[in-house]
Amino acid sequence: MIKKSKRMEVDDSLNITSMMDIFTIILVFLLKSYSTDAIAVQPSDELQLPMSSAQTSTELAVNVVVSSCPESVARTGGCVALVVDGETVISSMEEREDANGDSTLLFPEDELRGELIAGLVDALEIKADMAKRMGERLGNDEAGFNGRILLQADRLLSFEVIRQVMYTAGQAQYGEFRFVVRKPS
Amino acid sequence: MPGMGRRGLAKDEELNLVPIMNLVSILIPFLVMASAQVQLAVIDSTMPAISEERPDEEPEEDEDPPLQVNVVITDQGFSVRHNKASEEDEEAAAATEEEGEEEDGPTVPCVDQQGQPVTECMTVLVGSACEAATAAGQGCIQDNYHYAGLTEELASIKEEFGEPCPYIEGSPEYGNFNACDINLDESTLECDRNIIIAPESAVRYEVLIRAMDAARTESRTGNPNGADIISEGGLRVRGVEERDLTSGEYNPERPSDARVDRVGRYVSRKVCSENSETGERTTREEEIHNELFPFVVIAGGTAGASE
Numbered sequence: 001m002i003k004k005s006k007r008m009e010v011d012d013s014l015n016i017t018s019m020m021d022i023f024t025i026i027l028v029f030l031l032k033s034y035s036t037d038a039i040a041v042q043p044s045d046e047l048q049l050p051m052s053s054a055q056t057s058t059e060l061a062v063n064v065v066v067s068s069c070p071e072s073v074a075r076t077g078g079c080v081a082l083v084v085d086g087e088t089v090i091s092s093m094e095e096r097e098d099a100n101g102d103s104t105l106l107f108p109e110d111e112l113r114g115e116l117i118a119g120l121v122d123a124l125e126i127k128a129d130m131a132k133r134m135g136e137r138l139g140n141d142e143a144g145f146n147g148r149i150l151l152q153a154d155r156l157l158s159f160e161v162i163r164q165v166m167y168t169a170g171q172a173q174y175g176e177f178r179f180v181v182r183k184p185s
Numbered sequence: 186m187p188g189m190g191r192r193g194l195a196k197d198e199e200l201n202l203v204p205i206m207n208l209v210s211i212l213i214p215f216l217v218m219a220s221a222q223v224q225l226a227v228i229d230s231t232m233p234a235i236s237e238e239r240p241d242e243e244p245e246e247d248e249d250p251p252l253q254v255n256v257v258i259t260d261q262g263f264s265v266r267h268n269k270a271s272e273e274d275e276e277a278a279a280a281t282e283e284e285g286e287e288e289d290g291p292t293v294p295c296v297d298q299q300g301q302p303v304t305e306c307m308t309v310l311v312g313s314a315c316e317a318a319t320a321a322g323q324g325c326i327q328d329n330y331h332y333a334g335l336t337e338e339l340a341s342i343k344e345e346f347g348e349p350c351p352y353i354e355g356s357p358e359y360g361n362f363n364a365c366d367i368n369l370d371e372s373t374l375e376c377d378r379n380i381i382i383a384p385e386s387a388v389r390y391e392v393l394i395r396a397m398d399a400a401r402t403e404s405r406t407g408n409p410n411g412a413d414i415i416s417e418g419g420l421r422v423r424g425v426e427e428r429d430l431t432s433g434e435y436n437p438e439r440p441s442d443a444r445v446d447r448v449g450r451y452v453s454r455k456v457c458s459e460n461s462e463t464g465e466r467t468t469r470e471e472e473i474h475n476e477l478f479p480f481v482v483i484a485g486g487t488a489g490a491s492e
Contacts, residue, residue, distance in 0.1 A: 020205065053398050179394060179397075
């Protein structure tokens with residue numbers, strides 16, 4: 001009788017040691033993939049960054065995201081075409097046929113002012129002004145305006161789109177580009 | 186038996202792991218949030234700034250202008266041009282022009298997977314071919330651009346016309362100088378390492394990035410004759426003549442290798458380091474990554490003049 005009750009007691013308590021083992025392994029794995037990148041990217045079908053052998057790590061800068069976002073997906077809220085630091089500038093791309101008859105995604109005509117992307121130039125000018133004032137007030141160059149842009153763009157976009165973004169950024173005094181790419185894992 | 190009882194007690198004693206469990210189970214969600222699914226990197230690039238030429242300043246005719254390489258990405262491949270074309274080349278080009286044969290084709294045409302030149306650089310796969318490619322982990326758009334060929338072409342141009350950076354290994358200055366006497370900054374690394382890439386409008390962004398990769402890297406690594414032997418005052422490659430570092434001459438017979446080649450991956454340079462405690466300044470050697478053309482300018486956009 002006494003023996004039986006003892007065994008019951010032992011069975012009652014949860015053996016936590018094996019669970020600890022599992023958790024320790026998970027902890028080590030998660031610590032390994034812990035990232036201190038300045039930016040985070042949520043990969044999606046419309047925004048696939050190209051692969052590259054580049055090794056330079058990311059840094060804080062104005063973040064411009066261009067995804068190949070057709071209107072059909074944008075309407076359902078699946079994607080946004082052009083985002084500057086989290087603010088939507090252009091909601092969707094327009095499908096147009098190029099000279100060869102292939103359809104490509106380009107910025108809608110009514111968003112463009114000649115070669116300039118009207119919304120982007122306004123957004124960037126505000127950012128540049130703010131950065132300059134911040135630099136003046138703090139009196140250090142690190143916080144000030146450096147003309148740097150982090151460009152995340154979908155790998156299948158045509159260069160026409162990239163060129164328009166670059167040209168617009170250049171007009172807003174952002175001349176240094178950092179193309180964000182994926183490192184092969 | 187008191188001793189036995191104590192031993193029995195010790196057996197039952199267990200470490201109380203519950204607080205540790207609490208800690209760990211809080212840490213895990215936090216780490217899951219902060220973990221990165223994709224490893225990111227950036228590629229630097231600047232835009233050609235608008236420079237207004239001043240009328241009172243005559244553009245100086247440089248005897249030996251720096252190497253300038255342009256790569257045009259078209260829908261048929263890469264066209265590589267540079268400003269150091271030899272007279273023979275120009276004569277040959279003139280001759281072909283006279284014969285009415287226009288040099289239309291790209292320098293590095295696209296090739297298919299068997300290495301045969303093709304005219305279509307981006308093949309869109311349809312139907313079963315697309316499904317097979319998706320299963321193999323590739324997209325339905327097949328990229329036929331010949332990146333390895335571009336690297337080869339650029340490496341040969343650089344090998345023939347490029348100058349080694351001042352104050353790095355291989356330059357005439359390298360043999361004998363004190364890095365602490367002169368002011369060395371990063372700009373000394375910008376020697377014949379600039380490239381202008383001009384893609385056509387329809388070229389995909391990915392192709393541009395991969396072309397930039399091809400321009401940066403060096404495909405020929407490793408010396409077939411074995412490891413390099415570093416001797417005093419110079420670098421000797423086994424089985425091959427020693428390079429004369431004082432004149433900066435290269436042995437053209439010497440096979441390309443990882444460490445010492447002009448277009449190789451690593452070269453050393455001298456840097457000045459200061460001891461923070463004693464303030465003593467000493468010169469030390471440092472290995473740097475000697476990429477082919479790491480400074481990329483993308484033609485198409487222009488930076489506005491800052492106010």
